[in-house]
Amino acid sequence: xxxxATREQAFGLVAEGVAAGLSAPWxxxxxxxxxxxxxxxxxRAEWDAWRTHLNCPELSVRVYDAGGEIRRCSVAELVLxxxxxxxxxxxxxxxxxxxxxxxADPEVDPAGPGAGPTNPxxxxxxxxxxxx
Numbered sequence: 001x002x003x004x005a006t007r008e009q010a011f012g013l014v015a016e017g018v019a020a021g022l023s024a025p026w027x028x029x030x031x032x033x034x035x036x037x038x039x040x041x042x043x044r045a046e047w048d049a050w051r052t053h054l055n056c057p058e059l060s061v062r063v064y065d066a067g068g069e070i071r072r073c074s075v076a077e078l079v080l081x082x083x084x085x086x087x088x089x090x091x092x093x094x095x096x097x098x099x100x101x102x103x104a105d106p107e108v109d110p111a112g113p114g115a116g117p118t119n120p121x122x123x124x125x126x127x128x129x130x131x132x
Contacts, residue, residue: 027039043089072093
């Protein structure tokens with residue numbers, strides 16, 4: 001698929017993911033004109049699978065109070081031919097989870113692909129000092 005010009009193509013993108021073995025999103029929102037597609041998933045494993053499948057380069061996490069409940073919203077986004085696609089996960093957390101909220105997600109390294117404990121000098125392009 002090279003562009004998301006029609007509803008059929010947008011829903012086809014989701015169908016391809018499901019056909020590849022991913023769980024279907026529990027909610028799907030497609031804005032008029034196919035400019036925005038949002039997939040809401042149920043747990044962290046589904047979020048990781050969809051963001052990996054779509055190769056989402058932009059990740060953000062927001063923590064907020066929702067009427068006495070603390071929620072963590074993780075969003076992975078990409079733009080595909082003018083259509084912004086986001087994979088969203090909303091988790092309810094408690095004050096017992098505050099330490100987890102303040103700690104970077106070990107699965108998502110903000111330094112980019114290739115960086116991490118085994119390759120701390122990697123640049124965002126994924127090449128480490130040994131590859132430069």
